[in-house]
Amino acid sequence: xxxxxxxxxxxxxxxxxxxxxxxxxxxxxxxxxxxxxxxxxxxxxxxxxxxxxxxxxxxxxxxxxxxxxxxxxxxxxxxxxxxxxxxxxxxxxxxxxxxxxxxxxxxxxxxxxxxxxxxxxxxxxxxxxxxxxxxxxxxxxxxxxxxxxxxxxxxxxxxxxxxxxxxxxxxxxxxxxxxxxxxxxxxxxxxxxxxxxxxxxxxxxxxxxxxxxxxxxxxxxxxxxxxxxxxxxxxxxxxxxxxxxxxxxxxxxxxxxxxxxxxxxxxxxxxxxxxxxxxxxxxxxxxxxxxxxxxxxxxxxxxxxxxxxxxxxxxxxxxxxxxxxxxxxxxxxxxxxxxxxxxxxxxxxxxxxxxxxxxxxxxxxxx
Ligand SMILES: Cc1ncc(COP(=O)(O)O)c(C=O)c1O
Numbered sequence: 001x002x003x004x005x006x007x008x009x010x011x012x013x014x015x016x017x018x019x020x021x022x023x024x025x026x027x028x029x030x031x032x033x034x035x036x037x038x039x040x041x042x043x044x045x046x047x048x049x050x051x052x053x054x055x056x057x058x059x060x061x062x063x064x065x066x067x068x069x070x071x072x073x074x075x076x077x078x079x080x081x082x083x084x085x086x087x088x089x090x091x092x093x094x095x096x097x098x099x100x101x102x103x104x105x106x107x108x109x110x111x112x113x114x115x116x117x118x119x120x121x122x123x124x125x126x127x128x129x130x131x132x133x134x135x136x137x138x139x140x141x142x143x144x145x146x147x148x149x150x151x152x153x154x155x156x157x158x159x160x161x162x163x164x165x166x167x168x169x170x171x172x173x174x175x176x177x178x179x180x181x182x183x184x185x186x187x188x189x190x191x192x193x194x195x196x197x198x199x200x201x202x203x204x205x206x207x208x209x210x211x212x213x214x215x216x217x218x219x220x221x222x223x224x225x226x227x228x229x230x231x232x233x234x235x236x237x238x239x240x241x242x243x244x245x246x247x248x249x250x251x252x253x254x255x256x257x258x259x260x261x262x263x264x265x266x267x268x269x270x271x272x273x274x275x276x277x278x279x280x281x282x283x284x285x286x287x288x289x290x291x292x293x294x295x296x297x298x299x300x301x302x303x304x305x306x307x308x309x310x311x312x313x314x315x316x317x318x319x320x321x322x323x324x325x326x327x328x329x330x331x332x333x334x335x336x337x338x339x340x341x342x343x344x345x346x347x348x349x350x351x352x353x354x355x356x357x358x359x360x361x362x363x364x365x366x367x
Contacts, residue, residue: 088172097118156288158294299338
């Protein structure tokens with residue numbers, strides 16, 4: 001078998017080795033049933049157990065109170081861009097949105113279909129290089145909810161703390177690219193959603209954590225599949241779910257618990273991110289994209305002095321087993337995605353490569 005690369009992909013992304021090895025076995029035979037996880041009915045006993053354990057372990061990891069539902073839906077996090085206003089925003093009301101990058105914009109685009117959108121903070125003018133805070137934040141008079149993208153996967157920026165919504169409004173969070181990367185105080189939120197393919201599992205499944213009282217009744221008539229309550233009330237099995245996704249998220253939650261929970265995971269992530277940021281701060285060849293106070297622990301974005309060098313960097317890095325470093329087309333350059341399961345050794349290998357690359361090309365740039 002070929003050696004595995006360091007996979008810096010932004011998602012689908014690196015998964016824990018022990019999880020993948022367990023999945024290899026369970027694809028053939030789950031719980032000694034003689035049937036693999038991909039072949040089990042979503043209504044059968046084996047999958048009842050998977051569902052119950054995945055929910056229970058998710059609650060343990062996130063310290064999620066009983067008045068919150070834990071469920072999952074399909075359609076990717078992009079589906080949540082319209083699920084949220086459809087379920088919560090009456091036609092004559094306003095919702096506030098932080099405009100911090102492409103994924104935030106994808107959400108913002110859908111709001112006018114249902115009600116009014118107010119941008120309560122934006123870093124668009126500086127190509128989303130920071131998270132708006134303080135004077136940059138202006139809420140509308142009486143928003144139903146405030147939506148923010150906790151980690152901006154493309155830009156490499158991250159809210160260092162959740163915003164405080166005005167009284168009467170609840171917080172909605174797209175946490176796709178930093179879910180369970182650090183402790184989270186669920187009680188501060190009305191609804192959290194996270195596409196699984198970065199920190200939680202495979203693509204095609206979205207974890208949803210919602211305050212039960214908010215999803216009892218959508219604010220308008222909606223198709224059954226668009227109502228959060230149907231998914232929550234049926235244990236994520238309103239229709240056939242992504243069974244493998246539920247199963248794999250369950251294994252990842254167990255992996256987090258084995259590691260000591262979210263405090264331990266945060267320490268691990270901070271340690272890994274420091275390897276890259278300490279190096280970036282100590283040199284003047286590469287240009288980091290995110291402002292210091294907005295840096296992401298999950299996605300580290302930087303550029304070479306020229307686009308030609310970016311291209312060369314990505315090509316040569318891939319040959320050395322450092323894969324998936326190409327930045328998103330909207331900002332170019334490089335992006336190192338170092339989610340929970342990404343090993344520190346990979347960050348160190350990248351820094352060694354960056355040092356050598358800078359040494360080789362610095363002279364040519366200054367000449
Ligand atoms: C923060 C964030 N939100 C939403 C999405 C969209 O997710 P999906 O492709 O699963 O719809 C992504 C994808 O990378 C993301 O990073």
